[in-house]
Amino acid sequence: MRRITCSxxxxxxxxxxxxxxxxxxxxxSSAQQGGIxxxxxxxxxxxxxxxxxxxxxxxNVEVRDLNGWNDIFSIxxxxxxxxxxxISQICxxxxxxxxxxxxxxxxxxxxxxxxxxxxxxxxVPIPVAPWNPDNAVMEIGxxxxxxxxxxxxxxxNILAMDKGQLTCEYNGPFSAEYTPAPTFDSVAVPIGLxxxxxxxxxxxxxxxxxxxxxxxxxxxxxxxxSGED
Numbered sequence: 717m718r719r720i721t722c723s724x725x726x727x728x729x730x731x732x733x734x735x736x737x738x739x740x741x742x743x744x745s746s747a748q749q750g751g752i753x754x755x756x757x758x759x760x761x762x763x764x765x766x767x768x769x770x771x772x773x774x775x776n777v778e779v780r781d782l783n784g785w786n787d788i789f790s791i792x793x794x795x796x797x798x799x800x801x802x803i804s805q806i807c808x809x810x811x812x813x814x815x816x817x818x819x820x821x822x823x824x825x826x827x828x829x830x831x832x833x834x835x836x837x838x839x840v841p842i843p844v845a846p847w848n849p850d851n852a853v854m855e856i857g858x859x860x861x862x863x864x865x866x867x868x869x870x871x872x873n874i875l876a877m878d879k880g881q882l883t884c885e886y887n888g889p890f891s892a893e894y895t896p897a898p899t900f901d902s903v904a905v906p907i908g909l910x911x912x913x914x915x916x917x918x919x920x921x922x923x924x925x926x927x928x929x930x931x932x933x934x935x936x937x938x939x940x941x942s943g944e945d
Contacts, residue, residue, distance in 0.1 A: 757781065757782045757783060757882070758781070758878055758880070758882025758883060758884060759779045759780065759781045759787075759788055759876045759877070759878050759882065759883070759884045760779065760780055760781075760884050761777070761778065761779055761780075761874075761876070761884055761886060762778035762779060762780050762844070762857055763776075763777075763778040764776070764777055764778070764874060764886055764888075766872070766890065766891065766892045767892055768866075768892035771865070771866060772833065772836070772863055772864065772865065772866060773863075773864045773865075773866055773867070773892070774861055774862065774863055774864070775793050775861070775862040775864065775872065775874070776859070776860075776861045776862075777791055777793075777859070777860045777861075777862075777874055777876070778842065778857060778858070778859045778860075779791065779857070779858050779860075779876045779884070780844050780856050780857040780858070781856060781858075781878055782856055783856075783878065784854075784855065784856055785841040785842070785855055785856060785857055785858040786810065786841075787878045787879055787880075788810060788858050788876060788877075788878055788879075789809070789810060789811055789814060789877050789878055789879045789881075790807055790808060790809045790810070790876070790877050791807070791808045791860050791874065791875070791876045791877075792805070792806070792807045792808075792873075792874070792875045792876075792877075793805070793806050793807070793862055793872065793873070793874050794828075794872070794873040794874075794875075795829075795869040795871070795872050795873075795890050796869065796870055796871050796872075796873070796890075797868075797869060797870050798870050800870075800871075802828045802829075803828070803829055803867065803869050804826075804828055804829035804831050804832075804864065804867070804869070805826070805827045805828035805829065806824065806825065806826050806827075806829075806832050806862055806864075807823075807824070807825040807826075807827070808822070808823075808824060808837075808839065808860050808862070809822070809823040809824075809825060810822060811879070814879055814881070822839060824837055829867075831864040831865045831867055832862070832863070832864060833863040833864065833865060834863075835863075836863035837860075837861060837862055837863050838859075838860075838861045839858065839859065839860045839861070840858075840859050841855040841857065841858055841859075842855065842857035842858065842859050843855050843857065844856050844857040869890035870889070870890060871887065871888065871889060871890055872886075872887075872888060872889070872890040873885070873886070873887050874886040874887075
């Protein structure tokens with residue numbers, strides 16, 4: 717009877733570990749699909765570049781969101797001078813309000829300054845290969861290019877916000893000669909690591925329980941051989 721009970725417990729643990737693994741893998745896979753609502757996943761920058769021509773300055777921003785490029789609500793660019801005064805403040809908006817469900821006409825707003833050349837601004841969804849088992853390529857990235865008439869500025873602040881009001885922010889010199897240090901987004905990595913840790917923990921529990929059951933059976937057999945109760 718004890719052997720049957722141990723076997724049932726062992727099988728139950730194996731089944732529980734398998735179910736846990738399936739749930740984690742399923743959740744992780746779903747998190748990579750754009751537009752499905754990944755909780756607590758905010759935007760993150762892929763690349764930021766300041767390009768200077770003879771007559772224009774371009775602020776090029778590439779941002780990604782696991783919920784899809786269309787989860788980005790706005791990208792705000794603020795350029796300040798030597799005294800931290802705001803020289804130019806512009807905004808790219810994909811929705812008229814946070815509650816909107818479809819991308820409306822793209823809006824380029826300018827609240828400070830008169831440097832924005834809207835006819836030369838552009839935006840485009842871009843495919844990104846996130847960190848996942850299949851390294852699937854999906855349009856979860858967005859490239860936005862702000863075209864500005866040339867002027868002198870000291871610093872630039874770029875703030876991207878998604879429809880869940882989660883944000884990512886960049887601060888740096890307003891200079892085409894400055895290249896931001898590369899950053900590697902690790903949003904999806906903890907999800908994968910947590911799945912691995914959970915699976916390894918489940919396997920360890922199964923292994924430990926199995927060894928304990930073997931020891932119990934050995935003690936039981938020893939008692940039976942010696943005629944003990």
